[in-house]
Amino acid sequence: MKIKAVVFDLYRTLIDDSGVEVQRENYIKESLYSLLEKNLYPVKHKEVVAAYQEMKEVMEDFHKRQVAFGAFSQVKYLAEKLHVNDHVLFHKMFDLYSMAVLHLSPKFMPHTLDALELLKDNGIKIGLISNTGITPGFALRLWLEERKVANLFHTMLFSDEVGVLKPNSLIFEIMAFCLGLAPESILFIGDTPTIDYEGALAAHFQAHLFKPEEENLYEIVAKYIGKV
Structure with missing residues (x-):
């Protein structure tokens, strides 16, 4: 099915928090x-x-x-x-x-901003699902707003606000509802095999297991939306 939205994991997919x-x-x-x-x-x-x-x-x-x-x-x-x-x-x-x-802020992973802009320019909805730890969802939103990228996301879901964590299918189902799309038309990209990849597939999303040391996020997105 044609991809109408791309939803991302946050840590080690869009941002790198390892240094701080x-x-x-x-x-x-x-x-x-x-x-x-x-x-x-x-x-x-x-x-x-x-x-x-x-x-x-x-x-x-x-x-x-x-x-x-x-x-x-x-x-x-x-x-x-x-x-x-x-x-x-x-x-x-x-x-x-x-x-x-x-x-003490994280930094964007390589090619994150280019990938998000590519999706925006091609009319593909963008979502974010993140399991939160010490930093709550509202603070992550503020951080993204400070970097002027929050407005690129149609929907952002954080586990501390939803009450459940990936790979629970409920958080993926809520995302599909918020996007107004069938799960099968949504691609989820994340770096963790069980939490991200298998969790998304169990919720009937399309899924890509991101390998940050080997892959270019922009190229992955371009391939899936047919822009290569």
Whole structure:
């Protein structure tokens, strides 16, 4: 069936976070500690680090069950572990935590912008489905808006907002509904065999397993829409 939309995975497909992910997590831990210390909370640095690591393990356990454990739940877990019961301080923690991506940003994968522009120029709808971890969907939207590419996407779905993660077929079905298209007319491109490729096929999408070290995203898109 002719492709009427191309939907992308985010990490290691459209953006590369490998260079700053660890730095960002360290920034979050240090900033949380500084914030609590400034507000006279009797918390030790090692307690913040331990609480953060525990929270990540809880998040990963949720994700193994394909259930979202979003940024609000993550910060709530940290606040409870660190005995923070002040609502104003909680919101400061959440803002600092969720907006860290705007301070330590990923970069676009090679040929991402060219691929998106090619689709736009040929009237092909563009979608995004991303499993989120520490960075919530609304912050990723802001990051994409800052780089003036958010408007290229017809629909963006993030697991912390939808409540389920890829490869759950529901998130793909929601995308097809939002695009107003039959799943068979949508191509999904992602780099993970089970989560992206098999998940998309199970939802009756067309699918391409992207190999970022070997493939050119622009050339892949051009091939599928018949522009080579």
